[in-house]
Amino acid sequence: MLDEVAVPSAVSAESIKIMGESIGISPLGDDVARELAEDITYRLKNIVQDGKKFTHHGKRKRFTCEDFDWALKSKNIEPIYGVVSSEFIPWRLTSGGGRDLHFLEDRELEVSDIVTQQLPKLPPAAAVKCHWLAIEGVQPAIPENPAPMSKNLQKQEAVDPASKLAAAQADTRNTRNIHGRGLKSVETVRVKQLATHELSAEQQLYYKEITEACVGSDEPKRGEALHSLAFDPGLHQMVARLCTFIAEGVRVNVVQRNLALLIYLMRMTKALLDNNTLYLEKYLHELTPSVLTCIVSRQLCLKPDMDNHWALRDFAARLMSQICRHYNTTTNGLQTRISRVFCKCLNVDKTPLATVYGAVAGLCELGPEVIKALVVPKLRVLSNKIEQCIESPSAYEKNAAVHIKGMLVKSVPPVLKMNRNPPDLLTDYKNDFGFLGPLLQASVIKLRQTPGVGGVVVSAPALAPTLRPLSTPTPTRILHQSVGGVGGRALVVGSGGQVTTTGGVGVAPSPGQKLIIMTSRTPGVQQGLDSPQLVSAQLPLGEGSGATILSPTSTAAGAALPPGAKYVLVKTEPTDDEYGM
C-alpha cells in the first residue's frame, strides 16, 4: 500500500531556486519556489507514469530517456533533446558540507581526438538464431538453454541436504520439470529415493565418450572433451560418476606409475573445477585425495630422475589451491586439513624428496599467509637438506634438491620482503635460513628495488583508450590494490559496477604482475549464443570478450598463482545463472 513507498521523491524548493538562479531569475520567493516545486513534482510524476506505458510496449524492464521523450511527445510537449542513454544514466554521488549531491558526470572531449580517432566498428546487425527449447516436453541440456540446475541450487543442496526434501514435499512438480517427464512423481517421499542416479542412454554414451577421449591418445579429441567438461551446462547429474572415474584412475595409475594418465586425469579435474555451472563440494572426498596423491606421492613415474613429474606436482598443487579457494568453509576446514597434510610431509628426514617438493609446492600455492606461517619456519631445515642433497652423487637427489630450491626461491622472497624490515643483511639471512640465505637475500633486495612495489595504482585514463573495445564510452578504473591481503589482492572495478578481487598474479621467471581489468559488457559486441566458447577462446587475447588481460605493467608482491588468472576470468561472467550470456 501507500506506506510501502520508501521516500516520496520530490523536487525540492531549493533545487527550483538554484535552477532559477542558473537562468538569471533571482531572487525567487520561497512561496513561489515551493509552489513551483510541487507542481513540477506532480507533472514529472505524471509524465513518468505515462512513460511507463512506453517501457511496457518496448518490452523492457528499464525506463529509458526515450520513454520519457515519448511521453512528452504524446502530451504535445517538445521532448528534451540531447539526453540519450541506452542503458542507464551514471549518476554520481558526492557529499560535502553535510549535504549529498547527485550529479551527472559530463566529461570534456577533445574534438581533435575524436576527428583523428579511428572510426568505430559498425554494430553487428540483429540476427535470428534458433534452437530447441524443448523436445517433446523435455528441455535438452545445451548451451543455449539455461543449466538444468543452477549452481546456487547445487550449492544449497550440498550445504543443506534437507532443503531438497522440503522442496520436494512442497512441490513435486518442480523436480519433474528439472528432469523432464522421465521421472515419475512419487507420492511417498524419502530422502534416498530422491537421490536418483539414473543416467539416460545419451548420458551414458556421453560419459563413455568423454572418459575415453580424456585418457585416450588423441590429443585434439581430448581437447574437445575437456572443453565440453569445462563449459557444458547440465553435467551435474554425471559429476558423481566422473569424480569416481578420476579417483579410481588416480589410484590405479599411481600404482602403475603412469605419469601421462595421471596428467590427463588432473586435466579432467581442472576442467570440472572450471565449469561454472557445477558445485563440487559433495564430491571433494573423492577429488581431494586424488589431487593430493598427485602432489605428494613418493613416485609418480617409472623413471623419477628422467621424467618431468615436477610439472604434474605443480599443476596438481595449483588445482589444490583452486579447490581450497572455492570450497573452503569454516565448517569443513578444508584448507587447514590440507595444510596439515603438507606439513607432515615436510618432515625432511623421513619423507622422500619428491614428496617434500610436492608439499612445498602445495603450501606455496596456498598464498603468502600460509607461506609465512608454515614454510618460513621450516626454511632452515629445508635448506640444510638441500645443501646435503645438491652435492649428492645421486642424480635423482640432486635434481630434487634443485627443484625444491627453485620453488622456495621463487615463492618465499615476496613474503620475506613484507615480513622482514630492511636492511637485509646477508648474515641475518644466513643465520636464519642457512644455505638458502644468500639466494633469498639477493631476491628480496631485488624485489625491494623494483619500482611499483607495494600498492600499485594504475590510473585508468592512461589505459582506457588502448583498452577500450569498440566505441564503448565506459571508462575503466582500478580503484586500489591492497598490500597486506591474502595473495596481494587487487581490487578491480569495471564500469559496469562489477567488483572482484583478483589474486595477485606473478608468473615466473620475472616476478611481474598481471592486472585483470574487467569492463562491462560492451554494447554492440557480437554475443551469440555460443559466447561461452567464444570467451574462453579469446581469453588470452583479451579481445571481444568482457575480460581483458594486460601484459605485465608493473611488478608486485604476491604469490605466483597462474591458475588464479584463469579463475578470475571465468568469474568475469556476470553471475552463475547468466552463464556468460
Add this chain to the structure above:
Amino acid sequence: MDDSDSPTYASLAPANPTMVNDLASVDLPSLSNIPDVNSNGHLPSAVQSPLSGQDVSSPQTPASLDMKSDGYSDMDKSTMIAVIQFLKRGNLKSTEEILRKECGFFEPVDVTDTSGALGEEGEVLAAYKSDGNPAEYQDAFKALSAFVEKSLDAYKYEVAAVLYPVLIHMYLELIYNGHRGEAVELLQNCSSSIEAHHADDLRSISLVTSRAQMAGQPLLNTLLSAQYTCRMSRDSLAHLKRFLADRSAGPVPRIIQDRLNIDLVDGQPRTKAQVLAVQGAITGEAPRSANKTKIFYGLLKEPELQTVINEEEEAEDDLDKPKKKKSKKDALQKNKKNDPNAPPANRIPLPELRDQDKQERARIYRDSMKRVTLSRDALPSICFYSFVNASNTCVGGSVCSVDISDDSSILAFGSAESILSVHSITPAKLKAMKPAEQLSDIDKDSEDVLVRMLDDRSGETQRNLMGHSGPVTAVSVSPDKALLASSGQDGTVRIWSLQTWTCVVVLRGHIYPVWSVRFSPHGYYLVTGGHDRTARLWTTDQHLPLRIFAGHYSDVDVVEFHPNSNYVASGSSDRSVRLWDCSNGACVRIFTGHKGTVSAVNFSPCGRYLASGSCDARILVWDLGGHGNALAALSSHSDTIHTLAFSREGTILASGSMDCTVKIWDFAKVTEEGRDEDVNATTSPLEDKSLLLSTFPTKQTPVLSLHFTRRNVLLASGPFNG
C-alpha cells in the same frame, strides 16, 4: 457468397451515417467520456497530429469529425458552431479556415466560454463542491470500514468493495475544497483497509494535491465520467442501507449515492474469492447488463474443399491411400456439421476464396492430418528463435514486436529503431516481384502466374522494411502472406506488400501511438488499438476505419480477432478485456478481474474461450458462452505475460512472459465437461496447481511471441538480453 442480397463491402463503408451513429450510441459511457477528455487537454487537439505537429485537415483524422465533414450538407448548424468553437478554443486557425471554406459556412462564431478548457472541467468537478466539515471525513470513513469489519462474513466482502471508491472520492472532495492536509492524512491513515490491487491507482490519485491538478489527470477523468460499479446481492445491499440510514448526514451516503453504481443481483452473497476474482478494473466490476448479449462464438462453416483435396491427393503418392482417405472423409464430414453457435456466414462480409486460398486451406488440412496430438502426457516441442544483438543495450535497438505467419514460414519483427525485419524461416527465399515491363510478358491465365511473377534472382533470406518513425509496436502477417501490417509509436499503421517489399498504405487515424495490430484470420480486415483509448477496424482496401470501438477507459494495449472474424477482443490499461462485435461495433462483453494492464489476449481455436494475460502475471480464461465470469485463473508466472498461444486442437495453452519462461498449461482440463455448464456469478474461477504442465526457462530471453505450427510444434521468440 454469390447471393445477390448478401451485404457487400459497401454496406460497411464508413460514409454510411446510420452505421456510424449506431456505433456511437452503443457505448454511453464513452460518449460522456469523450467531450471532457477533449476539453481538458489530455487529448489536446483532435485534429492536430501530435507527433508531426502539423495541422491535418484531411479526412484521415478522427472519425467523429470526419463523419461530420463528409455529410456537412445535411448537418445542422449547431453542430457546425460547436466544431468551430472547439477549433477556436484550440487555436487551430488554419483548420478552422479550411473547414469554413469547405462547408461554405462563414457566420461568425463566438467562443462564449471564455474560461477555456477549464470551464467544462469545472462543471464536472463542481460536483465535488461541498461544505462538509473536513474533519468528519476521516471519522466517517473509519466508521464505514469498522462497519465492514464487523459485518457478517456473508456480507463482508461484497460490502467491502465500496471502501475503495468511497475513499478516493472523499479524498478528491477534500482536495477540491482545499483541505489538503486532511486529505493527505485521510489517505495515509485509511489506505491500509483497501485491497492491495488498488495500490497503483491510489498512488496515482495521491499525486493530485490541489484543485488545479485535478483537471489534467487522466485517471481522474475516468473516475469522474464513469461510475464505479459494485455488484451486490440484495441482502448485502440491505445490510449496507441499514448502516447508511443510521448516518444519513455526512459524506459517505452522499458519495455512495452519487458516485457508485450498485448492480443489484438476486441470490446468495458472494464469497471473498468470488468478489476478488472480478475486482481490479478501473471502474470496478462490469455491470451485468453489459454482458447479456448472445455471442456467436462458433466457427464458420468450412468451405467446400473436397475437390481441391481430391486433386491434391491424386497428385500425391498413393501409398496406403484407402486408409487416409477414410479418415479424411470423416474429418470433412465433421467440419461440415453446422455449429448452432456459429454466426450466419454472411453476418459480416468476408472475401471470397481465391484458388490460392483454397489450396492453402487444403494444405492446412493435410498438415492437420499429420499433426501431433498434444495432451498432458504429450507435451509439445518448442523451437526458440532468439534475436541476438537486439537487446535493450544494443545499438540496433531492441526488438519490440514479433509475428510468425500462420504457415510458419515467415518471421517478422519490429525494432525500437523503427525498422521492420522479415526473415524466412524455411529454406524458401523471400522473392520480390518482377519489374513492370517483365510482368507484362507473363501469361495471366497460366496456372502458376503467382510463381512466375516473382523474380527468382531476387531471393533473399532477410529483408528490411523502413518507413516508421518510431518504435514498431506490433506486426501482423496476413493469412495469405501477401501483406504485412505494422503499427508504430508514430501513430501510424502501415501495410506493406510482401511481394514488392514496399509500404503500400499508411493508415492514419489513431492520433497517438498505436499499440497493437492484428489481421483477421480470413484476411481483408485488420484491427488496431492504441493510446487514444480506441480500437479500430480497418480493411485493406480503404484508408478509413470501418468501426471505432470506443469504451475503454485507458490505452488499448492489445487486440485480437475471433477465429470467425465476427468479434474482436481488446485488452486495456484499464485492466479490463472487452469483446466487440464487428458487425455493429457494439461492446458485447466486459471482462474484469485482471489486476494489471492486459498485455495479451487470444482465442481458443474452437472460438468458445478467450485467454488473457496481464502485467499482474496471471492468465484468466473466459467463456464466451457464459456471462463474463472467469473460468480459470492461471498464476505461476512472475512477470508480465506478453503472449499466449493455443495448440491447434485447443488442448494446450502456452504462455510466454518477461520472466524468461515459457509455461505450458493443460487447457483440456480447464474446459472439461461439467465445468463449463454452469459458470455463473456464484462459481469462482478454477485455480489448480496441476493445470501447469511444465515450465521451460530460457537464457535471459523474454518471450515475446508464441506460435503453434500447423503440426503443433511451438515456435517461440524473443530478444536475447546478454
